[in-house]
Amino acid sequence: MDIRQQLIAAIGQAAAKAVADGVFSAGQLPEIVLEVPPQKEFGDYATNFAMQSAKAAKKNPRVIAQAIIDRLSEPWLEKALLAGPGFINFYLKSDILYQELASILAAGENFGQTTTGQGERVQVEFVSANPTGPLHVGHGRGAAVGSALVNLLRAAGYKVEAEYYINDAGNQMDNLAASVNARYLELLGKKVEFPEDGYHGRDIIDTAQRIVDKYGAQYLSMPEPERLAEFKELGLKEKLAALKEDLEQFGVTFDVWFSERTLHNSGAVAATCELLQSNGNIYGKEGALWLKSTAYGDDKDRVVIRDNGVPTYLAADIAYHRDKFARGFDRVINIWGADHHGYICRVKAAINAMGYNADHLEVMILQMVSLYQGGQLVKMSKRTGQGVTLSELIEEVGRDAARFFFIMRSTDSQLDFDLxxxxxxxxxxxxxYIQYAHARIASIFRQMADAGLPVPGAWDQVKLDILTEQAEIDLIKKMAKFPEEIASAARERAPHRIARYAHELAGMFHTFYNQCRIIGVDPTLQAARLALVTAVQTTIKKSLAILGVAAPDKM
Structure with a gap:
């Protein structure tokens, strides 16, 4: 049990003693959550448990906090202080830090793993861009954040599946077919009016050219409806393959690729509408079928089947979410672009209407990305084909930088990406800065090897309490908080916290490196400092792995 878990257990035991002593009533007391204070003077850990307990305990939070403090007598706890309206700040004894460092070294690459998720089954659906053209930088942010969130949740003990919803039905696929058809005819010297809602990107011309190269003019003799059907399939296959290639290049993989078509072809959309009709949540009006979404908090009812019998996008999305919950996920997380904000309420209304708990759907909204170069905004435009694609961005700045920059800001803030x-x-x-810290540590061990100097074979034989410099203590304290950082970031669905943590840890390491000599000092101290930097290297590598960023040994 690490020190964080020990402290949580101690708080729980102290609260139980206070209840037994009649200081306050038990009620339904909340979960004990520890936070790491932003400033050192506020201790190593803090909790607002007393404030959260006040209503259930029917007591002033300061009274609850003091009662808990009075009943804490842990040998590793220096002191606990009451602060503000009922916070408790905890200060650990220095000895515990060396135990923490030893546990980090013993855990190795598993350091940071927590059981926060308790095996909860979570599905994360992200990117899900229409397979009609290349991924652009906005999709890149969703891809980086989504994959990092999946890594983070897994590190925190959740069972996670990553899913891509392929929008391979509906108007966008008809527009893709019409666009490829127009370019195909143009390449063969035919005059044709380009479809009003067509896709103008260079990639459409390339697709048409590949069809010409492979099949020549054989499609000219085919009736246009048949030719469009062929081009729809050829275009979809090619675009989807390109999407997968771009995502793999970006370090993003999915456990499931879910086709929207299967919902229509299997009858799932029709069956879902029948379910909602049977329970009174769909009604007919003006020849169409409407979801009674206002009964579940939406501002108006929504059409699910048009008066021509064609399902709306919402109808397929309702069937899709029914399928998600039928697969047994405890929690479903969707990562959507800012333009989908207004769509949340109607989907949640549909989930409630089907008898599921809409609170089990979480929607993370990604704000827009703006690219800057030389201080100037780089314009993006899908329709003109002048947009900056994700593959172009990776080529420009590299995968690691692109991923980190996309992740390092909270998803609810607009991202200005400085190329x-x-x-x-x-x-x-x-x-x-972070990768250089990892590489710097690797170089220390190369120097040791080049000089023929021995490295301790077992860290548990190293005297760690010789590490008393403030820069050393700061590093140990920072690393000791890594498991809680993972747990908190996972609970908050906030992978940017790991990016911030890694940057702060790297900064502390660079300070230590500049202040504390490692090679050539007293052998006992040298061994302890090698142990310390090994732990730092492990923690940085784990942080970067969650973000999907490489941890190079040389730069």
Missing amino acids: DLAKSHSNENPVY
Whole structure:
């Protein structure tokens, strides 16, 4: 049990003693959550448990907090202080830090893993871009954040499946077919009016050219409806393959690729509408079928089957979410673009209407990405084909920088992506700064090997309490908080917290490296400092792995 878990257990035991002593009533007391204070003077850990307990305990939170403090007598606890309206700040004895460092070294690459999720089954659906063209930088943010969230939740003990919803039905596929058809005819010298809702990107011309190269003019003799059907399938296959290639290049993989078509072809959309009709949540009006979404908090009812009998996008989305919950997920997380914000309420209304708990659907909204170079905004436009694609961005700044920059800001804030900074090899570039810390540690061990100096074979034989410099203590304290950082970031669905943590840890390491000599000092101290930097290297590598960023040994 790590120190965080020990402290949570101690708080729980102290609260139980206070209840037994009649200081306050038990009620339904909340979960004990520890936070790491932003400033050292507020201790190593803090909790607002007393404030959260006040209503159930029917007592002033300061009274509850003091009662808990009075009943704490852990040998590893220096002191606990009451603060503000009922916070408790905890200060650990220095000895516990060396135990923490020893546990980090013993855990190795498993350090940071927590059981926060308790095996909860979670599905994360992200990117899900229409397979009608290349991925652009907005999709890139969703891909980076989504895959990092999957890694983070897995590190925190959740059972996670990553899913891509392929929008391979509906108007966008008809528009793809019509666009490829127009370009195909143009390439063969035919005059044709380009479809009003067609896709203008260079990739459509390339697709048509590949069809010409492989099949020549054989499709000219085919009736247009048949030709469009053929081009729809050829276009979908090619675009989907390109999407998968771009995502793999970006370090993003999915456990499931779910086809929207299967919902229509299997009858799932019709069956879902029948279910909602049978329980009174769909009604007919003006020849169409409407979801009674206002009964579940939406601002108006929504059409699910048009008066021509064609299902709306919402109808397929309702069937899709029914399928998700039928698969037994405890929690479903969707990562959507900012333009989908207004769509949340109607989907949640449909989930409630089907008898599921809409609170088990979480929707994370990604704000827009703006690219800057030389201080100037880089314009993006899907329709003109002048948009910056994800593959172009990766080529420009590299996969690691692109992923880190997409992840390092909270999803609810707009992201200004500085291309020049992302490419720079300087301490101002956060991903370079972190990776350089990892590489610097690797270089220490190369220097040891080159000089023929021995490295301890077993860290448990190293005297760690010789590490008393403030820079050393700061590093140990920071690493000791890594499991809680993973747990908190997972609970908050906030992978950007791991990016921030890694940057702060790297900064502490660089300070230590500049202040504390490692090679050539007293052998006992040298061994202890090698143990310390090994732990730092492990923690940085684990942080970067969650973010999907490489931890190089050389730079």
